[in-house]
Amino acid sequence: MSNAKAVTDASFEEDVLKSDRPVIVDFWAEWCGPCRMVGPILDQIAEEHAESVDVVKLNVDENGETAAKYGITSIPAIYVFKDGEVAKTSVGAKPKAALEKEFADFLG
Numbered sequence: 001m002s003n004a005k006a007v008t009d010a011s012f013e014e015d016v017l018k019s020d021r022p023v024i025v026d027f028w029a030e031w032c033g034p035c036r037m038v039g040p041i042l043d044q045i046a047e048e049h050a051e052s053v054d055v056v057k058l059n060v061d062e063n064g065e066t067a068a069k070y071g072i073t074s075i076p077a078i079y080v081f082k083d084g085e086v087a088k089t090s091v092g093a094k095p096k097a098a099l100e101k102e103f104a105d106f107l108g
Contacts, residue, residue, distance in 0.1 A: 007056045024045070024078060035076040
């Protein structure tokens with residue numbers, strides 16, 4: 001099971017938009033195979049970069065309001081939020097090295 005915090009439509013503003021550090025949001029669904037591949041990679045990134053970034057998961061099936069607000073049509077969609085704004089996006093399953101390279105600016 002993931003050690004990334006689960007966020008919901010109700011907690012998204014507090015947990016993500018108002019965070020004083022960058023937050024990587026994994027938009028995922030239970031039935032999504034590629035999402036299950038990316039989950040453990042994001043868990044590793046969360047553990048290795050705990051001092052500089054938070055990693056959270058948002059189930060798009062259970063939290064359609066937030067998914068719709070950010071136009072999530074393909075998952076896994078991984079967004080980095082900084083200062084309440086989308087700072088970087090990545091769609092699709094990618095290896096750890098590729099994700100770390102994409103998000104290097106936020107990983108300290």
